[in-house]
Amino acid sequence: MCKYRRVRNVYTQCGHGVNLPEVEINCELDNCVFSARHPEDCQGEACRNRCWQYHQYPEQYSPNINTLCPACQAAGGAQ
Ligand SMILES: [Zn+2]
Numbered sequence: 599m600c601k602y603r604r605v606r607n608v609y610t611q612c613g614h615g616v617n618l619p620e621v622e623i624n625c626e627l628d629n630c631v632f633s634a635r636h637p638e639d640c641q642g643e644a645c646r647n648r649c650w651q652y653h654q655y656p657e658q659y660s661p662n663i664n665t666l667c668p669a670c671q672a673a674g675g676a677q
C-alpha cells in the first residue's frame with residue numbers, strides 16, 4: 599500500500615525548518631490502486647473489494663542538518 603513521505607529538514611545553526619516536496623513511495627503490490635503494478639483491468643466494485651483504495655499514513659522525517667538553512671545562507675549567514 600503506497601504512502602507519502604514528508605521530510606522537514608531542520609537546520610541546527612539557525613533553527614529554521616524547511617519542508618521538502620512530498621514523495622510518493624510506491625508499494626509495487628498488485629492489490630493497491632496507486633501501485634505501478636495494479637492491473638489496468640482491475641476496476642469498479644471488484645477493485646474496491648480486492649485492492650487498497652487509500653494511501654497509508656504518511657511517514658514523517660525531520661533530519662537535523664548542521665548548517666544554516668538555504669534562506670539564511672542566501673542572506674549571507676547568521677553573523
Ligand atoms: Zn500501493
Ligand SMILES: [Zn+2]
Pocket residue numbers: 629630631636637640641644645646648649
Ligand atoms: Zn484494483
Ligand SMILES: [Zn+2]
Pocket residue numbers: 609612613614666667668669670671
Ligand atoms: Zn535559517
